[in-house]
Amino acid sequence: MTATTGRPWTSTSGRWVKAPAPSFAHLARLSDDTGLFEHARHAIVRREHGYCTDDVARGLVVVSREPEPSEELLRLAERYLAFLTHAQDTGGAFRNRLGHDRRWADEPGLGDWWGRALWGLGTAIARSPAPWVREEALVAFSRGASRRAKAPHTMAFAGLGAAEVLRRHPGHVAAASLLADAAAAVGRAGSDPRWPWPRQELTYANAALAEVVIAASQLREGGPPLDDGLRMLSWLRDVQLRDGRLSVVPARGWRHGAVRLHHDQQPIEVAAFADACATAATVTGDPAWDAGVRQAVGWFLGDNDLGTPMWDPATGGGYDGLTAHGPNLNQGAESTLALISTLQHARRWS
Incomplete structure (x- = not known):
């Protein structure tokens, strides 16, 4: 995907489409007077969970x-x-x-x-x-x-x-x-450029670790070096690009030195990456980080390993995961919230 600046658009399957405004319709569907139900079968709430x-x-x-x-x-x-x-x-x-x-x-x-x-x-x-x-x-x-x-x-x-x-x-x-x-x-970013991550395994919501280091670098006292967080996020961005598209670390994780799998990819991973890139763009003033946000938006719209949308425009719900055979069509709370939070960042270009 080719990044541009100044326009709320993202590439998917070789064409440009406008990022939709986040819909809260499915979030309302999953909510009642107590809270937010965790699971759904397709778009229908599973109250038993x-x-x-x-x-x-x-x-x-x-x-x-x-x-x-x-x-x-x-x-x-x-x-x-x-x-x-x-x-x-x-x-x-x-x-x-x-x-x-x-x-x-x-x-x-x-x-x-x-x-x-x-x-x-x-x-x-x-x-x-x-x-x-x-x-x-x-x-x-x-x-x-x-x-x-x-x-x-x-x-x-x-x-x-x-x-x-x-x-x-x-x-x-x-x-x-x-x-x-x-x-x-x-922890601190490592010195090995091939694996600067402070831990020996990438697990879940990985970009949140880099984001909190970037945020903490702005503390007047006791903050880590900004470069630590940026090196972590830069490396994570680079290893999660596949043919120019975002291909996030799957649910099973990825250990240093092991073969990396590509499925099942979780929406929470994409949302965490979008959040971290948006924070990096705000802290540094460098618009290059907006490319990462665009790649995250694109993942939901179909610019992913299988070229398939990861949300349902009819319901506003996000699909629960990208498997080797296509989307898991269940629209639970975690995936729907990941979709909404990622699309909220598209306002950076409006």
């Missing part, structure tokens, strides 16, 4: 990113925020799984859902136009920001939330400390 904090937090991220949200989106933000505050305990940890019977299936913990909850809360604090949403999110974020997880991915998600908080509250001490600790948990 219930809700998870992971997806509700991601839902709060995307609705908070809308610059002029409708009343419906504001109500979704309130609903998702209420879910997260209900999931949080007094010590700042979160439960993750709630059944359709409204009973929690787990105890509060500090897994990825804790990190994503802080990401959602931080985004609401920074971007929601509703003061009552921002105020309640700040209470919950401040409680959760006192905790620390061991896993680098978990810390990266939490750090992205902390970076959002600092955009509105630059003096928020807990957010600054959390962001610095998140970058430290990710």
Whole structure:
């Protein structure tokens, strides 16, 4: 795909198409008065699988990113925020799984859902136009920001939330400390140009690790070198290009020295890459990073290994994965949120 600048267009199968505005129709279809259902068969909700904090937090991220949200989106933000505050305990940890019977299936913990909850809360604090949403999110974020997880991915998600908080509250001490600790948990980029990644394996939402290092480099004190995050993201971009198209690391991951597979590719990987490239473009002022965002948008529109669209224009839902034989046509919450968040970045060129 050939990148251009200044136009909200992306190449797919050798032609240029305009990136559509993100649709929230399927997100509304997956939501009820409690939260956001995790799974769907095709476009129909599977209520038996219930809700998870992971997806509700991601839902709060995307609705908070809308610059002029409708009343419906504001109500979704309130609903998702209420879910997260209900999931949080007094010590700042979160439960993750709630059944359709409204009973929690787990105890509060500090897994990825804790990190994503802080990401959602931080985004609401920074971007929601509703003061009552921002105020309640700040209470919950401040409680959760006192905790620390061991896993680098978990810390990266939490750090992205902390970076959002600092955009509105630059003096928020807990957010600054959390962001610095998140970058430290990710680690420094390696010196080997063939594998500068700080870990020996690429797993999931990989670009989020590079993004949090880039965001933390902007801290006045304790931030890592910006070049570390940019080298990580540049390398990840290069190894995920195949014939000029984005071909992300599959769900099974890729270990240093092993044969890399190309399926099944997950929408969350594409969305994380789009987020990181958008952050890199904002921090550096270098429009070359917009090419990565365009490649991510193109992946959903059909500029991928199989040349097939990864969303359903009729429903607004994103397909759950790109397999060797085509899309997984189920339209669950994670894939739909990945689609929405990626298309939101197309506004950079409008």
